[in-house]
Amino acid sequence: MRAQVAIIGGGVGGTLIANRLMQLLHGDARHETSVTVYDVRGLHTYQPGWLYVPFAQQDPEKLIRPEKRLLNHDVMLLSGTAGTVEHIDPVAKQIVTADGQTHSYDYLVLATGSRNAPEEVPGFAEGANHFYSEEASIALGQKLATFTGGRIVTGVASVPYRCPPAPLEFTFMLEDILTQRGLRDKTEIHYVFPINRPFPIESVAEFVTPLLAERGIQVHTFFNVDSVDPEKKIVSSLEGEDLPYDLLVLAPPHRGQKVIDVSKLGDRDGWIPTDRSTLRVKGYEGANIFAVGDATDLPVSKSGSAAHYEGHIVAEGIAADLQHRAPRQEYHGRVACFLETGHGQATFLWFDYAHPPKPPRPRRMWHLEKAALNTFYWQLIPPARV
Ligand SMILES: Cc1cc2nc3c(=O)[nH]c(=O)nc-3n(C[C@H](O)[C@H](O)[C@H](O)COP(=O)(O)OP(=O)(O)OC[C@H]3O[C@@H](n4cnc5c(N)ncnc54)[C@H](O)[C@@H]3O)c2cc1C
Numbered sequence: 017m018r019a020q021v022a023i024i025g026g027g028v029g030g031t032l033i034a035n036r037l038m039q040l041l042h043g044d045a046r047h048e049t050s051v052t053v054y055d056v057r058g059l060h061t062y063q064p065g066w067l068y069v070p071f072a073q074q075d076p077e078k079l080i081r082p083e084k085r086l087l088n089h090d091v092m093l094l095s096g097t098a099g100t101v102e103h104i105d106p107v108a109k110q111i112v113t114a115d116g117q118t119h120s121y122d123y124l125v126l127a128t129g130s131r132n133a134p135e136e137v138p139g140f141a142e143g144a145n146h147f148y149s150e151e152a153s154i155a156l157g158q159k160l161a162t163f164t165g166g167r168i169v170t171g172v173a174s175v176p177y178r179c180p181p182a183p184l185e186f187t188f189m190l191e192d193i194l195t196q197r198g199l200r201d202k203t204e205i206h207y208v209f210p211i212n213r214p215f216p217i218e219s220v221a222e223f224v225t226p227l228l229a230e231r232g233i234q235v236h237t238f239f240n241v242d243s244v245d246p247e248k249k250i251v252s253s254l255e256g257e258d259l260p261y262d263l264l265v266l267a268p269p270h271r272g273q274k275v276i277d278v279s280k281l282g283d284r285d286g287w288i289p290t291d292r293s294t295l296r297v298k299g300y301e302g303a304n305i306f307a308v309g310d311a312t313d314l315p316v317s318k319s320g321s322a323a324h325y326e327g328h329i330v331a332e333g334i335a336a337d338l339q340h341r342a343p344r345q346e347y348h349g350r351v352a353c354f355l356e357t358g359h360g361q362a363t364f365l366w367f368d369y370a371h372p373p374k375p376p377r378p379r380r381m382w383h384l385e386k387a388a389l390n391t392f393y394w395q396l397i398p399p400a401r402v
Pocket residue numbers: 024025026027028029030054055056057059060062063064065066067099100101102127128129130147148149178179182273275308309310311318319320321322323352353354
């Protein structure tokens with residue numbers, strides 16, 4: 017009997033794991049294993065590119081590629097109703113797809129990512145803009161193109177959210193673009209953040225605080241977005257602060273995917289309890305279920321970078337099991353990402369569970385390295401070349 021590996025989600029983590037498994041399995045182990053990726057659309061999106069769409073610096077169509085073209089030819093891809101997983105039974109080791117089919121597996125990888133949950137904040141859908149989907153980033157670009165001055169409120173509705181640096185990057189880039197368009201003097205920029213500093217990690221918060229001040233960006237901490245009044249154009253916090261706006265740009269609330277909720281595999285917000293070293297799903301240790309990336313409850317950034325490093329560990333964990341040996345690696349919380357600081361510069365964040373980032377001063381070099389990653393992502397990460 018061939019061992020069946022089912023990977024739910026063809027994003028950063030799921031694609032890398034499928035391809036890495038093919039690199040790690042040789043001879044009999046490879047012939048005796050089948051790997052299937054289940055994905056809703058069968059399309060792979062490079063989400064970091066959405067940051068640049070509102071500034072007309074990125075064509076959104078270039079951020080999407082067919083998943084099939086990114087997968088090793090021995091990996092099977094199911095998409096559409098055949099690839100949309102509606103229920104997971106971890107005891108029977110079966111998944112049910114939207115076409116009504118039941119599929120058995122021996123190893124399961126949950127790489128389902130996260131979803132925007134604007135419904136969590138009354139008025140968000142009507143009053144707030146964002147760049148956390150293709151449609152929203154295009155719509156925001158149209159509003160920015162006709163913006164002539166006023167008060168812009170940027171920031172984050174609630175934690176956790178994808179790519180912690182992205183709202184700050186957007187704010188720095190916005191300040192830069194408004195200056196270039198001669199609108200900076202006519203615009204107030206306010207940045208709101210739910211905790212006591214403008215970034216989740218203390219060392220990065222200390223690094224960006226003077227930069228925000230230098231650029232005249234007013235920071236409002238302890239601002240957990242409670243509601244948006246789209247008529248009066250006011251965003252209100254749970255802490256009791258009301259901020260009027262002309263344009264509101266907020267990272268939306270995030271939740272785990274519905275299939276995780278209905279299968280009772282997640283916590284209250286749909287994040288999967290995951291072992292921080294082995295990436296096995298907690299409570300199912302003997303059942304060969306792994307989780308990766310945004311879908312997990314791990315104390316690391318919801319980032320493609322984390323999904324990438326975790327993906328290597330999950331592939332190694334499954335390969336080791338199939339080859340009847342101990343895994344050679346475990347996850348130490350490694351994340352590496354850039355933070356655009358505007359004016360063609362960026363910094364670099366490199367950290368793990370034990371070592372917080374020490375951001376170097378903003379330089380053009382880091383901005384160019386981020387641009388290079390944005391271009392060469394397709395050749396590097398999904399094929400597991402790095
Ligand atoms: C604006 C923005 C900027 C970002 N910038 C950066 C950055 O600079 N650096 C960085 O490291 N990260 C960045 N990220 C975050 C990064 O894109 C995500 O963290 C990463 O994509 C997570 O990978 P994943 O594999 O966990 O999930 P995803 O890549 O989201 O993939 C999940 C996949 O699962 C599929 N799926 C979901 N439910 C089901 C189901 N029921 N059945 C079948 N398939 C399903 C989805 O269709 C999707 O294809 C950014 C994100 C955004 C939005």
